[in-house]
Amino acid sequence: MSFPWAKHYAPKQPLMRWLDEKLPVPRLVYNAVGAGYPVPRNLNYFWNFGVLAGAALSIQIITGIVLAMHYAANGGVAFGSIESIMRDVNAGWFLRYAHANGASMFLLVVYIHIGRGLYYGSYKAPREMVWLLGVVIFLLMMATAFMGYVLPWGQMSFWGAQVITGFFSAIPVVGETIRIWLLGGFAPDNAALNRFFSLHYLLPFVTAGVIILHIWALHIPGSGNPTGVDVKGEQDTVPFHPYYTAKDAVGLGVFLLVFALLLFFSPNLLGHPDNYVEANPLSTPAHIVPEWYFLPFYAILKSFTADFILPAKLWGVLAMFGSILLLFFLPWLDSSPIRSANFRPAYRKFLAILLLDLFVLGYVGGAEPRPWVILMGQIASAYYFAHFLIILPIVARTERPRPLPNSITEAVLAKHAGLGPHKSAMAS
């Protein structure tokens, strides 16, 4: 699709040739993820995670559709229907645990995928649109994950819904009206549960649609690579199939092993015991925590404890949404023309600090609000914003990058110094 030396689809089989004339779907697949898509030859295993995210979404859609055949979205019976899936439905426990842990696996691979993008500068020109669509996918995933967590109608489900819809009541004047409109009542109840189920079923397909746009936007400039240097000629690329289909299959195997460990040996590791207690609108669990993948954002929300011009609550909600919306501006906040952090010594260090900062935020998000925890959360939240709004623009202007290789091929050959490409392939 992207380079003139891309292989052309030429079916030999008469049936395939007939199909190609009428409805060229095999041609589309060939050009998108087949031999017709030339990809830089030097991709490392971090480039597996896009495909892994796609696999995780497929697992979620398949298990989700099956679970919907046994689940009832009614406040009176929802909790019971989940228990019946766990106890009575054939292989129901497997499907539900796969869906619940599949969500964690999906978020995990997407976080690594985003991290790959931050490290290797995947958000920079000419791939800004790929990044922007990626942030949209991330937002859709978060909405879907939240609404899915409400469906079992346990204590954490209910109070999670209460807290998250409570964000909207922070909006001045119309906030409370919007909250009641979203819930269809004064507190989460049947109306809310039903609409969450409807949207939880819908959004994954919307996500799949945006993923198609994400891949489309990627295929116009073509994939990036660990050096961040542009593809200069045919010697810099290999066809996606069989080279990266094989490499992705290795990654998929590892992904499925980790998934299986979680699913079969510790299916409740990432869940919360309070969600095995049925929703009770009159009793808040002693300690409400979201799922692990929302903890850093929850920590930012909790960090605002004093009014400053606006109420503390509104600041918290603005900062939490802002921390994600900020990512939309990343391609323009980082003006450095060097993509890969391998050649940006200062950026690389600050990125490592940001990663640490996110782990601190994750800890704070799950911890009880003691004074030193709140202070730590405030410092870590401030650093998160400082990284993107202050450090990144300054580093991009002042940093002296290391010399870039002249081409992908040169970088690959330098790694295997003294060996030609064919010999190195045999040696490894």
Added chain:
Amino acid sequence: MASVDNMVPPGESAEPFHDHEPDPRRRDFINIAAVAFAGVGAVAIVLPLINQMNPSADVLAQSTTELDLSKIAPGQAIKASFRKQPLFVRNLTPQEIAAANAVSLSELRDPQSLAERTKEGKNNWLITLGVCTHLGCVPLGAGEGENRGPFGGYFCPCHGSAYDTAARIRQGPAPKNLTVPEYVFTSDTTVTVG
């Protein structure tokens, strides 16, 4: 018209007659009118789609709650349910009333006196929603032996908001005092909320 972008010289324009036509043309007017009318129709269809999300009639119907206060001893509190939300009813002790009145309004985030938050002559009956004004958790403090927080009123375990004995916000992220719903004393020991 010829320009830098369009190198057709003047007088040889491909569409010479357009200069004499009124702008918008009659045909444009019909187009605009038709699309605008369809737009009005689309908006009319969107309205019920938005409105269906609002609380339905059966949800709105559960709007009042009757309470019997005779069993609540001073210092004690109960949790009731009002519009499917928790309702705190608390019989304040004289010390708690004094503590609430000792606070000067200027140091409050949401300045209100205890008298404004209770009924005249019934200052000991503090009736509020049990919904933290931060993000809607149920604060602790209404049940026996629950943590009442540093100000002796209610304490929200979710994000650490602390309320005083008049259920006013004193510390933490919540912006407002616990909401006092509309209610009337129908007798000395019964109230109707809502």
